[in-house]
Amino acid sequence: MGLIGWVQIESTPTLAQSQDVEVWVGRGEFFDEIFRDPWEIALFMFGDGHYFTITTMEEARIGCPIGMVMSQIRIDDRTPAELLFVVHTHRRPRGFSYTDKRFYGRLVSEGFVGRFGIYYPASGKIKWIEGNQW
Helix, strand or coil, rough: EECCCCECCCCCCHHHHCCCCCCCCCCCCCHHHHCCCCCCCCCEECCCCCCCECCCCCCCCCCCCCHHHHHHHCCCHHHHHHHEEEECCCCCCCCCCCCHHHHHHHHHHHCCCCCCEEEEECCCCCEEECCCCC
């Protein structure tokens, strides 16, 4: 017998299998909530669920120096290696820009091993960098 959270793994019925369990289900579009503004925004999500966003309120770019981003990552002694993913918006489907590639490369050089992508609000789709494209 082992434990996963509060559900016991065994052959007898568990609380999770009982007919008496009340279940609440919430639904929503996480990225639509984060990226609802009309300008580009970058979301930095840590593995423990903490996150921060950065924007310069420009429609076609996030003009934030990488040093400022790195200082935000390092608050509370965090490192880029603790980031689960980084996603930013593009309003037009133009793919990864030269600046995106440079930014991704800098994150990787600082220890980032998570996923890096672009969220397209019009379609609700994310394009991820696959492997080491650059």
